Amino acid sequence: MLTKDLLRVSRRGGSYRPEFIGHERRPLAARLIDVYSDHVDQPHRAVDEAVEAIEREESDFKLVRGLAALLDREATFETVTPLPPERTRRRVFEAAEAVGVATTEEREQAFINAADELAVGTAAVEESLYADRDCNQRLTAFDSRWDPDDLIEQYNLSLAQTALFDATEVAVTSDEPRKLISAIKRLGLMYEINREEQAAGPDERTVVVTGPDRLFRRTRRYGTAFARLLRSVAASTEWELRAAIDDRGTERELVVTDNDVVVPGVEPVAEPSYDSGIEADFAARFSSLDLDWELRREPDLLETGTSVMIPDFAFDYRYGEFRVYFEVMGFWTPEYVDKKLGQLETVEDVDLIVAVDESLGVGEAIEATDHRAIPYTGSVRVKDVVDVLREYETDLVEAAAAGVPDELQPEADVIELETLAADYSVSVDVIEDRTFPDHRRVGRWLVRPSVLSTIKAELSVGMSFADAEAVIAEHGPTDASAVLAAVGYRVEWEGLTGGVLTKR
Amino acid sequence: MTVRLVFEDGTLRIESDRESDPPLGGLPGVEADPRSDTARAPAQFYAPIRDVLRELDADVADAVLTPEPLALATSYELRDYQREALDAWIDSNRRGVLELPTGAGKTVIALAAIADTKRPTLVVVPTIDLLEQWQRELETEFEVPIGRLGGGEQRVEDVTVSTYDSAYLRADELGDRFGLVVFDEVHHLGAEGYQDIARLMAAPDRLGLTATFERPDEAHEAIRDLVGPRVSQLAVDDLAGDHLAPYEIRRIEVELTPDERAEYDEAQGTFVDYVRQANISFSSGSDYLQLVKRSGNDPAAREALLAKQRARELMMNAANKRHQLARILDRHQDDRIIVFTAHTELVYRLSERFLLPAITNETGASERRETLERFREGTYSRIVAANVLDEGVDVPDANVAVVLSGSGSEREFTQRLGRILRPKDDGGRAILYELVSAETAEERVAERRR
Numbered sequence: 001m002l003t004k005d006l007l008r009v010s011r012r013g014g015s016y017r018p019e020f021i022g023h024e025r026r027p028l029a030a031r032l033i034d035v036y037s038d039h040v041d042q043p044h045r046a047v048d049e050a051v052e053a054i055e056r057e058e059s060d061f062k063l064v065r066g067l068a069a070l071l072d073r074e075a076t077f078e079t080v081t082p083l084p085p086e087r088t089r090r091r092v093f094e095a096a097e098a099v100g101v102a103t104t105e106e107r108e109q110a111f112i113n114a115a116d117e118l119a120v121g122t123a124a125v126e127e128s129l130y131a132d133r134d135c136n137q138r139l140t141a142f143d144s145r146w147d148p149d150d151l152i153e154q155y156n157l158s159l160a161q162t163a164l165f166d167a168t169e170v171a172v173t174s175d176e177p178r179k180l181i182s183a184i185k186r187l188g189l190m191y192e193i194n195r196e197e198q199a200a201g202p203d204e205r206t207v208v209v210t211g212p213d214r215l216f217r218r219t220r221r222y223g224t225a226f227a228r229l230l231r232s233v234a235a236s237t238e239w240e241l242r243a244a245i246d247d248r249g250t251e252r253e254l255v256v257t258d259n260d261v262v263v264p265g266v267e268p269v270a271e272p273s274y275d276s277g278i279e280a281d282f283a284a285r286f287s288s289l290d291l292d293w294e295l296r297r298e299p300d301l302l303e304t305g306t307s308v309m310i311p312d313f314a315f316d317y318r319y320g321e322f323r324v325y326f327e328v329m330g331f332w333t334p335e336y337v338d339k340k341l342g343q344l345e346t347v348e349d350v351d352l353i354v355a356v357d358e359s360l361g362v363g364e365a366i367e368a369t370d371h372r373a374i375p376y377t378g379s380v381r382v383k384d385v386v387d388v389l390r391e392y393e394t395d396l397v398e399a400a401a402a403g404v405p406d407e408l409q410p411e412a413d414v415i416e417l418e419t420l421a422a423d424y425s426v427s428v429d430v431i432e433d434r435t436f437p438d439h440r441r442v443g444r445w446l447v448r449p450s451v452l453s454t455i456k457a458e459l460s461v462g463m464s465f466a467d468a469e470a471v472i473a474e475h476g477p478t479d480a481s482a483v484l485a486a487v488g489y490r491v492e493w494e495g496l497t498g499g500v501l502t503k504r
Numbered sequence: 505m506t507v508r509l510v511f512e513d514g515t516l517r518i519e520s521d522r523e524s525d526p527p528l529g530g531l532p533g534v535e536a537d538p539r540s541d542t543a544r545a546p547a548q549f550y551a552p553i554r555d556v557l558r559e560l561d562a563d564v565a566d567a568v569l570t571p572e573p574l575a576l577a578t579s580y581e582l583r584d585y586q587r588e589a590l591d592a593w594i595d596s597n598r599r600g601v602l603e604l605p606t607g608a609g610k611t612v613i614a615l616a617a618i619a620d621t622k623r624p625t626l627v628v629v630p631t632i633d634l635l636e637q638w639q640r641e642l643e644t645e646f647e648v649p650i651g652r653l654g655g656g657e658q659r660v661e662d663v664t665v666s667t668y669d670s671a672y673l674r675a676d677e678l679g680d681r682f683g684l685v686v687f688d689e690v691h692h693l694g695a696e697g698y699q700d701i702a703r704l705m706a707a708p709d710r711l712g713l714t715a716t717f718e719r720p721d722e723a724h725e726a727i728r729d730l731v732g733p734r735v736s737q738l739a740v741d742d743l744a745g746d747h748l749a750p751y752e753i754r755r756i757e758v759e760l761t762p763d764e765r766a767e768y769d770e771a772q773g774t775f776v777d778y779v780r781q782a783n784i785s786f787s788s789g790s791d792y793l794q795l796v797k798r799s800g801n802d803p804a805a806r807e808a809l810l811a812k813q814r815a816r817e818l819m820m821n822a823a824n825k826r827h828q829l830a831r832i833l834d835r836h837q838d839d840r841i842i843v844f845t846a847h848t849e850l851v852y853r854l855s856e857r858f859l860l861p862a863i864t865n866e867t868g869a870s871e872r873r874e875t876l877e878r879f880r881e882g883t884y885s886r887i888v889a890a891n892v893l894d895e896g897v898d899v900p901d902a903n904v905a906v907v908l909s910g911s912g913s914e915r916e917f918t919q920r921l922g923r924i925l926r927p928k929d930d931g932g933r934a935i936l937y938e939l940v941s942a943e944t945a946e947e948r949v950a951e952r953r954r
Contacts, residue, residue, distance in 0.1 A: 008800075059801065059803055060800075060801065062800060086871055089861070089871075092859055093860070093861045094883070095859075096858070096859030096860070097883070097884055097885060097886075100833075100837045101833070101858050101859050101860075102830045102831070102833040102834035102837075102858070103830060103834070107857070107858070107859060110859050111859075129856065130852060130855075130856065133852070133866060134866065188513055188676075190539045190540070191539070192538065192539050211513070211676075212512060212513040212514060212515045212544070212676070213513075213514055213515060213546065213676070213700070213703075213704065215515070215535055215537050215539075215544055216515075216533075216535065216545075216546050219700070220697075221676075221697075221700060305541065306538075306539060306540050
């Protein structure tokens, strides 16, 4: 975070956009890092002057100062002095009081008296007098963790945080909702889930974050808490934060995403982490199967009363917009079980499967909350889950099939069944039952009879298989054997490498 | 039927478990909060809400304040006008503002109010020096540990003194800790952010102290809502002669040396040139603000601002001011002298030149306390301070003050300062010196370049 006077934002076209910097600023960043490394053992004042010299050369002094402010925090400044300054001052002021200093001669005299009493030379006294003021402290160590690129990243994060000081409300989406919610609670903030229906895909759920007093006024009181929240949010991989900014009375919107800001030194987690071995184990086994369902981890925030529940997984149906949530309820404390059951009872209306450790004996209680329960011992059996998913699938296929006409007349001369199925957003099974008045079914392909005639005309007995394959491929189908059969040829194989066409 | 009141981060969370309870939405300040599915109000409405519920004879489970009476006593004898002010506040249901001129002893009245209320109390003050002063007074007066928020310490006790800044930052967390809040220099509470202190605290009893209640920006309207009405008003004239000391002002104008003059003209010229070329008229304060804004991305504007700053510093630091100060210090060898300037760097330069103990916003709490204490008891007879000793601070028994100002525009501060001076025991009048730079300079540069 920077001080607000160092904030750089663009309000072009009514927007409110922090002026993030990129690699083009690397030379400036490097230069400032050098200023600090080169000034070890120098007073703070000298560092400030060197930074000011750079400010004068740059068109944007706030940028220079902002970068320097970040480096300043990486530096150690200490009082380096022959005598403890506070004690020295006491002696000097007492001596001055006795002398009654007005002229420079009287001043010298007071220093001599004080030095005598402290049994040191006057130079040591003069040097120590205000050696503890910030500007006189020395830069004793500068162990920068940052190279120029890190400094730029740190700057962009700090700049976005500073912009949030004036925020009255933020809305966040994140691929790590669990961390988001726990950060919100840790910071003493409150949240609501905003659920927006999407034209395609699952509903989009945004976490709207405010502070308690927001109910009564648009207050900037929670700005620093939002800035801290950003740091947690930015540590995840995919996120977006929208903030309402009170820009001196004008409301503006600030949007920051993972494209703008990362947390330096924090590598985005490539491998998902799991709460328990049971979940990790299930994810690994499920993903190895080739099913019509895609597994997603910690997919969403579901509202339960005024709280949220974050299911462990969701299964997204590949051939349509349908999502089933999946929660693994392991063996844990009675309080945990009660809390979970409470959540299941009040959670919003979604499809939810719960795998429940048999020893808990709460399977019936779960079914009573209108969710599917799958009991397990030791580990969750993938087959049990797949069985439930198949039931959904049957329903989905039926529902989808109902929307597909009995006779299909695709416009293309040649089309693969799979492509046609995708056009209708159904699985191939649905398509296969239909009739195709304009096409002949050739293997996994649909081909117009006229195309088949053309192909037939271009083929002749004795043609090599490779040539025939090329002719057929030119017209679209990749399944040469099926096409040959359809137009009355077969291949007489010669050795292992090739063959020629003969009449069937 | 029970209405439950709980303090939550500066707000009151209000729940009822039966539909037969009074409708919560009708209570003062209360609104429905979908986030918690309860009713909620800013904590300042605690007392009014309790009053309404009491009238409705509702069953209330109140977990907001834990009322533990404090045994506090004060040994001060109140003067008649102080007693009247205190009674007026008590009669106003312990809510309201006392308007009293500096030197009328408002601290004494507040101590009596705290002792009379016998509840955990937070005293909110605008400066570090007032923080020190209140802490000392409270420690002397009451036999309980005194907490402190500000000036590098964060310690909460049943009686605590805090800066406005610390109180602002911690109001939502400490709002259920105190039954009485005293706002010293209460006009500060008019500032938008500081209002949160009064809004987010549940304390039913509130006392404001100020020398000037009415403000041109109408902020006193907000204070009336948050603390209470003005319940007592006393003008300076009511106290004249009796409690306040007369003093004499001596204004000394100094010229820049020829070298300083040349440097000044150069810097001032740079500034004036830019301003003319950019067509800024400075007919209002906002023109200056505009220049500051421009300096963000216009290097020439920034250069102009820096030049102006250099010119001002030259003016402030004029060598002849130091010569004049040397003469004053020499002339008043037997007096008690406070030297003031608004500029921290100048304070240190004067401290190093004249070996005067210094107090600025950089001075640590313990050294600040010690320096003031040593000045009070006479170990030091002179100190130099940045204007941090501004409002309402009880500067003990100085009879000579020297104010080094840029161009003599800090009139209001000087007047306030005059009031805290005391005559010497032998009856000699207190003196206030004002060292200002001759004001012709800027006009001259402007003319020459025309």
